Amino acid sequence: MKQLNECRVLVTANSYGKFNPSLKIELENQVKEVIYNKTGKPLSSQQVADFLPGIDGYIAGLDDIDKKALLAADTLKVIARYGVGIDKVDLQAASEKGIIVTNTPGANSASVAELALSMILTLARKVPYAVKALQNGEWPRLPGWTLEDKTIGIIGLGAIGKHLVKRLSAFNCHLMAYDPYADHIFAQKYDITLVDLPSLIANSDVISLHVPVLDETRGMVNEKFISEMKNGSILINTSRGELVDEKALIEGLQSGHLRGAGLDAFNKEPPDTDNPLLSMSQVICTPHLGAQTDGATNNMGRMALDECLRVLQGEKPLYQVN
Numbered sequence: 001m002k003q004l005n006e007c008r009v010l011v012t013a014n015s016y017g018k019f020n021p022s023l024k025i026e027l028e029n030q031v032k033e034v035i036y037n038k039t040g041k042p043l044s045s046q047q048v049a050d051f052l053p054g055i056d057g058y059i060a061g062l063d064d065i066d067k068k069a070l071l072a073a074d075t076l077k078v079i080a081r082y083g084v085g086i087d088k089v090d091l092q093a094a095s096e097k098g099i100i101v102t103n104t105p106g107a108n109s110a111s112v113a114e115l116a117l118s119m120i121l122t123l124a125r126k127v128p129y130a131v132k133a134l135q136n137g138e139w140p141r142l143p144g145w146t147l148e149d150k151t152i153g154i155i156g157l158g159a160i161g162k163h164l165v166k167r168l169s170a171f172n173c174h175l176m177a178y179d180p181y182a183d184h185i186f187a188q189k190y191d192i193t194l195v196d197l198p199s200l201i202a203n204s205d206v207i208s209l210h211v212p213v214l215d216e217t218r219g220m221v222n223e224k225f226i227s228e229m230k231n232g233s234i235l236i237n238t239s240r241g242e243l244v245d246e247k248a249l250i251e252g253l254q255s256g257h258l259r260g261a262g263l264d265a266f267n268k269e270p271p272d273t274d275n276p277l278l279s280m281s282q283v284i285c286t287p288h289l290g291a292q293t294d295g296a297t298n299n300m301g302r303m304a305l306d307e308c309l310r311v312l313q314g315e316k317p318l319y320q321v322n
């Protein structure tokens with residue numbers, strides 16, 4: 001087995017070390033050579049194949065790492081994905097070649113939870129509406145909410161849902177969650193009432209979605225769901241656009257049934273400029289920026305670097321996915 005200082009590492013994740021240059025220095029000091037992707041974009045399968053000969057470790061952005069690309073890997077031991085998604089890596093082809101694939105679970109969870117929290121607070125105080133009103137020369141007195149005594153319903157109590165709970169626990173609100181695989185110990189620790197979905201929908205002042213897209217969650221926020229939400233409640237979606245029927249949401253907002261919505265994900269991204277959600281003063285729309293923070297970037301870089309070096313030194317990685 002090669003010594004670490006004989007290894008060559010390919011880094012294609014464009015933001016690797018962007019906020020923390022010491023991650024680059026640390027890697028460069030430990031291995032023989034580091035080759036960076038200077039295209040500013042994810043690599044195509046052919047580009048990956050061109051880079052791979054003689055590479056031992058690969059800190060990978062959203063490149064097409066398919067079977068064809070992996071044919072060119074002659075010394076590759078590890079693909080350390082910089083991020084959670086592994087859909088662009090042919091895991092079977094990697095396993096067949098004895099290449100370990102890792103990812104960085106949880107690296108951006110706190111960032112997404114903070115975005116959800118910021119949307120909840122901002123909509124509770126009708127800030128988007130207030131900003132527009134003031135810009136139009138008005139000086140309205142708006143009926144804001146405190147979160148104290150409100151019920152926040154979290155659908156999906158996984159990595160992001162748990163980070164949101166930890167932050168919300170400072171606000172003296174009631175926490176409710178629906179997750180068929182909920183962590184009961186965590187729920188007990190943070191005084192979360194675990195309920196079924198209809199109870200959560202009917203009793204929450206704010207509903208925040210933190211589930212993946214699955215057959216049972218795709219389009220879950222439909223006309224029926226929205227009509228069963230409490231009058232004057234808020235919907236937050238920092239997960240995936242596929243979870244929400246936007247037409248039904250628009251109707252729920254236009255009718256005044258919902259107080260507002262915070263959306264970081266859309267049916268179509270970017271949404272069409274005439275999508276009514278973009279121009280509603282009770283809606284906050286952001287361009288899928290939940291994970292785009294210095295903290296998340298640094299976490300991904302740190303975790304991917306550690307995983308890559310672990311494997312190159314013959315140790316077991318913490319987050320192997322194949």
Ligand code: NAD
Nearest residue numbers: 156157158159160161178179181210211212238239290291
């Ligand atoms: P996670 O896998 O840690 O948690 C998901 C939770 O959903 C799990 O606890 C699971 O048991 C639960 N779940 C599964 N099926 C369910 C169902 N039918 N009903 C209720 N709960 C169910 O995932 P995560 O890291 O917390 O991510 C949550 C979502 O956030 C994902 O959709 C992910 O794509 C999205 N996300 C968005 C951004 C962004 O930039 N806005 C960034 C990262 C992740």
